[in-house]
Amino acid sequence: MSPRVSVIIPTKDRRAMLERSVASVLRQSFRDLEVIVVDDGPEVEPADWVETLDPRIRHVRLEHSRGPSAARNVGIRGSTGAYIAFLDDDDEWYPDKLERQVRILDAAPSDVGVVYSGRELRTPQGLVRLKAASGQGDIYDRLFGLMRGIPVHVDSMLVRRESLLDAGLFDEDIPFAEIWELCVRLAKRWKFAAIPEPLIVQWRHPAGISRDSARVIAGRRRIFEKHRAEVERHPEFDSLLHLTLGVHELRRRNVAQARRDLARAIRVRPWNFKAVAYYLLSYDSAGVRETFVRAWRLVSPRRRWLRGSAPRDARSRSPGRSGLAP
Known part of the structure; x- marks a missing residue:
């Protein structure tokens, strides 16, 4: 059976x-x-x-x-x-x-x-x-x-x-x-x-895996190709997807492709300020970089959890309840 x-x-x-x-x-x-x-x-x-x-x-x-x-x-x-x-x-x-x-x-x-x-x-x-x-x-x-x-x-x-x-x-x-x-x-x-x-x-x-830019890029591009009609029907998602592609292309120093992806992210959602910032930073001007890095630090949410301190509302079942190893 x-x-x-x-x-x-x-x-x-x-x-x-x-x-x-x-x-x-x-x-x-x-x-x-x-x-x-x-x-x-x-x-x-x-x-x-x-x-x-x-x-x-x-x-x-x-x-x-x-x-x-x-x-x-x-x-x-x-x-x-x-x-x-x-x-x-x-x-x-x-x-x-x-x-x-x-x-x-x-x-x-x-x-x-x-x-x-x-x-x-x-x-x-x-x-x-x-x-x-x-x-x-x-x-x-x-x-x-x-x-x-x-x-x-x-x-x-x-x-x-x-x-x-x-x-x-x-x-x-x-x-x-x-x-x-x-x-x-x-x-x-x-x-x-x-x-x-x-x-x-x-x-x-x-x-x-999320730090492996080659895999992220390949996966996101395949998703865009496979579900293009639906992605284009949802501009917020479209903008996020191309922002992610642009950031990872920048990490791989594919600057021209990164700008194309970031430009699309901005075109379909002009208020995507993160895409705007990365697009300008891609020109690698010291003055531009310094200005936007400072601005980004002011508006970016603090990710204390990733920096080494858990958020206040983080709770977990105790090992006695969950049966999991700590």
Whole structure:
């Protein structure tokens, strides 16, 4: 008999982190599950040792690295559960995550294809920040309409198998923001349910994917090409997307392309002052740079959490309640 839930974990050469993430799955109060660990072309040590931890775990090894989206797709194709969940190998779940989400999908109308939760962000220094899940129902326009989208993280999702197959699997040609892109396709045909409070822990690392400009640029350009009509229908989102492209092109010293992206960001949303500032700074005049750096420091919000102090409202479940390692 097939398990109710299939859990897909892509991994590559991160044993300590994988041990922690798998442990959080095995601590789930919901027990009717299978775990598929997809090893994305290991170069140091295969993760086949995970099969010794629990008979519900299967290990699949890819001979060559194909990226996390391809690894997730391999896991999906090999899974049998009616519901599918995902967990990155460096993150964790609260022990009641699956139990609460299965209960919601079981009771939800058939047009609800996804349930997701808030998340707890942690840094290696122990700082904590909470992000609530706020959008539910028909969220398609909200994904484009809000400047930062809605905080749907892949670890927080539980998806009906039929919904995922209907929307299509992960786009393996998108190396960054592939979760957002999948949510767009899901939201076009299915409704979302939300559990506001965190049920996952997402670990933030200094050398995360968001700092890899080449991947960010490739992912954002692919998204623009694939969903151009919808992006252009939402100028605020269009402006943010091209601001991001411009900033990352500047980091790679592709100044001419950066100016084209920033100019578009300004053209579709003239009050995008951040895009204006970066556009002027791209000319690298000492006087211009000094003026706008000073101005930016005055108007830019303080990101104390990233600088080493948690915001006042940051709270976390105690280890006793969550069962997670500190």
